[in-house]
Each structure stands twice: as structure tokens, then as C-alpha cells.
Amino acid sequence: MASLNVGNLGEYLREQRRNAQLSLRQLADAAGVSNPYLSQIERGLRKPSAEVLQQVAKALRISAETLYVRAGILDAERDRDDVETRAVILADPSLNERQKQVLLQVYESFRKENGFGADAEADTDTDADAVVDGAETVKNPHS
Numbered sequence: 001m002a003s004l005n006v007g008n009l010g011e012y013l014r015e016q017r018r019n020a021q022l023s024l025r026q027l028a029d030a031a032g033v034s035n036p037y038l039s040q041i042e043r044g045l046r047k048p049s050a051e052v053l054q055q056v057a058k059a060l061r062i063s064a065e066t067l068y069v070r071a072g073i074l075d076a077e078r079d080r081d082d083v084e085t086r087a088v089i090l091a092d093p094s095l096n097e098r099q100k101q102v103l104l105q106v107y108e109s110f111r112k113e114n115g116f117g118a119d120a121e122a123d124t125d126t127d128a129d130a131v132v133d134g135a136e137t138v139k140n141p142h143s
Contacts, residue, residue, distance in 0.1 A: 009070040010044040016060050017042075030059035047071065063087050082111070 017027050028038040032055050040046040041056075048056070050064075050073050057064035065083045068074040074083070089095070089103050 009067065010042040012070050013056065013060075013067070014042045016062055020060055022060075027056070027059055031055040061090070063090050082116070 017024070020027075022030070024039055024042070025035050028035040031038070031052070033052060037046065038056075041048050041052075048071065050068060050071075053067040053071060053073070054064045057067050063083065063086045065074060066087045069083050085107065086104060089100055089107070092100070095103070
């Protein structure tokens with residue numbers, strides 16, 4: 001079987017899976033896909049759908065947008081800065097999950113305010129002031 005132009009995606013998925021300390025079988029189970037299918041994706045033999053990438057991203061707790069760009073679903077040039085910013089936030093080990101989500105919401109609200117659409121995140125419809133207030137509450141709940 002000839003390799004498709006998704007090797008970069010496969011290599012990246014393998015790296016993320018290993019960083020998450022998951023076996024191929026564990027990730028396949030968590031993402032709801034078959035073990036052989038996930039193996040073929042990692043080896044660049046299959047190009048997964050956006051839905052499968054979303055499931056894999058959720059199982060790995062990484063940005064689906066990053067996978068979309070690597071798979072050629074999103075325009076890499078146009079979306080690179082946004083995707084990289086989100087990926088850095090989500091990968092930061094010094095932040096907990098709630099802090100990451102609040103930071104992403106603030107980021108998205110500023111992008112909207114500056115005329116850039118929110119085409120990937122569905123629950124980022126809060127405005128920056130409300131999110132910042134929430135972040136302060138999370139940061140210092142006793143003040």
C-alpha cells in the first residue's frame with residue numbers, strides 16, 4: 001500500500017501517543033477506532049476523517065485543529081498561528097485543564113473582537129471580561 005501525504009500526521013500522532021504513555025490499543029479504544037486502523041494512520045497509509053481526528057485528539061487531550069492542519073483539512077498558512085497558539089496553551093504542563101480552557105476562551109474572545117472568526121471552538125461565546133473575571137475566581141477563589 002502506497003504511503004499517502006499524511007506521514008507528518010502519523011508521526012505526530014505516534015509522538016503524542018507516546019508522550020501520553022498510551023499503547024496503540026489503548027488510544028484506539030479511547031478514540032473508538034480499531035487498532036489496525038489507527039496503526040495505518042500512524043504509518044501514513046490511511047487519511048482519517050475530521051471526525052476520527054476529533055476523537056483521537058479528544059483521547060490524547062490535544063487540539064483537534066493541530067491534527068486538522070497536519071492532515072491538510074485546515075489551511076496551514078491561514079490557521080498556523082491560531083493553531084500553534086492553542087497547541088502551546090493545551091500542552092503547557094504548568095496549567096490545569098480549567099485554566100487552559102479559560103485561557104483559550106479569553107484568546108478566542110479577543111480574536112472575535114479583532115475580526116477573526118471562531119470556527120473551531122463551540123463553547124467560546126463568552127466575552128473577555130466575563131472570562132477574565134472567571135479566571136481570577138479560579139486563580140484566587142478567596143478574594
